[in-house]
Amino acid sequence: MASAPDRLLRRLEWQVIRRLDGQLQGAYRTVFRGSGIDFADLREYTHEDDVRHIDWNVTARLDEPYVRQYTEDRELTAWLVLDLSASMRFGGAADDGRGKDGVLTELAVCLARLFTQGGNRLGAILYDNGLQRVVPARTGRTHVLRLAHEIGKATDELAHRKDTSVGVATDVDGMLRLAASQARRRSLVFVISDFLSGDTVNWEDSLSRLTHRHEVVAIRVVDPMELDLPDLGLVLVEDAETGEQVLVDTSDPMFQQRLREEVDVREGAVAAAMRRSRVTSHRISTDQDPLLALVEMVRWSKRRRA
Template sequence: MASAPDRLLRRLEWQVLRRLDGRLQGSYRTVFRGAGIDFADLREYTPEDDVRHIDWNVTARLDEPFVRQYTEDREITVWLVLDLSASMRFGGAERGKDSVLTELAVCLARLFTRGGNRVGAVLFDNRIQRVVPARTGRTHVLQLAHEITRTAGLAAAQRGGPGTTTDVDGMLRLAAATARRRGLVFVISDFMGEDVGWESSLTRLTVRHEVVAVRVVDPMELELPDLGLVVVEDAETGEQVLVDTSEPLFRQRLRAEVDAREAAVSGAMRRAGVTAHRIGTDQDPLEALVAMVRRSKRSGGAAHRGLRVESGGRSEAEDA
């Protein structure tokens, strides 16, 4: 009998990847000149050049040695930085933020590995941190899905009492220490914390890598419905408060706090120079992923350079 991660991967391949075929796939290329098969340009020969690259026809016509340059084909290494903290377990009975994170991670991993690219992951909780080495292939994606599920279960089992808010700064520092070679980094998190002290770590991460931040949110975190008297518990600290959700002053204060938090997170992303996207638990992952890439294409952001959607159905991925 197939395991839950195997069923998830099969479902995503059938429902998502097949529908994305021709829209989010292709080879990865750099803007650098080097070894490859596609001719790019000609330039004058220098003593450091390989004589095998001399274009003898052009050299004979111009009476000066010229060498051929080619577009260099390179694989890209993708890192998925995944927030498995307690706040990511928030959401409805059928679909929480952790479910969305898992689906997005597995879908992105399968999309990139299909082109022969390597995908690794940093799984982060305040108490548990695991690194899945970057590899390629469908089997690796299945192992990654198993590891996400297993680590999330271990993290949840170790929360026996009040804790602290997510150490987003620590998560980003671990990602920077793990991904040493230049690549494409997806940070999937709700970025819930006491403040945005992680901004400097995010900025440092962008120095070496192309970074795309994907914020997973639940609609109830943005607009609390009128439920009367309820006990609200902070998933990470364990603090409980009895509130009247129908009280106008409470709703006004909550709205102001949400707006301030959203503005702070958006501002930190913008100052760090990171392409940021927000995906709700009530959204279809396919549509959210396609919209994310299209938005990056319009803005010329990092996700556009990682996955480019072209008109006419054909797509190509680029290595920055």
């Protein structure tokens, strides 16, 4: 009998990977033009160029901005940075019971298969405050199966562990710093997380540093109830990150208004940090089909770069 990772991979290959084969790689490889390893040439700067590619020495000599061009690497290295923290185990209210961790798993396995089947290398970082696991960059279907197994193993381990990190917000900053230390050569980095790190956005500097060297795509996974809590009467609410429990009346208009204001502030802060870090950001909800959402992400990327 096929294992759970093998069944998941077969389903993803049948449902979506054939539809995206050649599209995702083509959509994102173009971002490496002018950003490879081997220097090729100089040309005058245009307003569409990334200012990070300006050669300041030549610009100073010629009194005109010039950018450096590089030959593109034949093979692409990609990394998946996967947030397995307590808040990612929230959700599952949809008919299929898929929570944020389920969305993360399907996205991760699908992306891994898409990139490795073209001969590209892919690594992964599995992160929680109490668990950090690095899957070295490899290629091939067997490697994808190993990654799916590692995600399932880590998720089960964290679900059954007495969480020693309760009371401590997710260290998203630490997760991004670990990613930067592991991805040594220029890579395409997918960060799949809810980017919830307590009351403050403390990870912007680390995200900016990661973006300075790599092409970074942030995929935010959210649950509808995190954005708009329905009227459920009196409920006991527990903060997945801190473990704090509070009895609230969800039918209270004052509570609903205060909650919406807090959500707006949080979402605005996260979106602003993404923009300042110059990161391509997508948001996927647990009430969406993650695979269809991935197809739309690819189409959006291709339209944007056309």
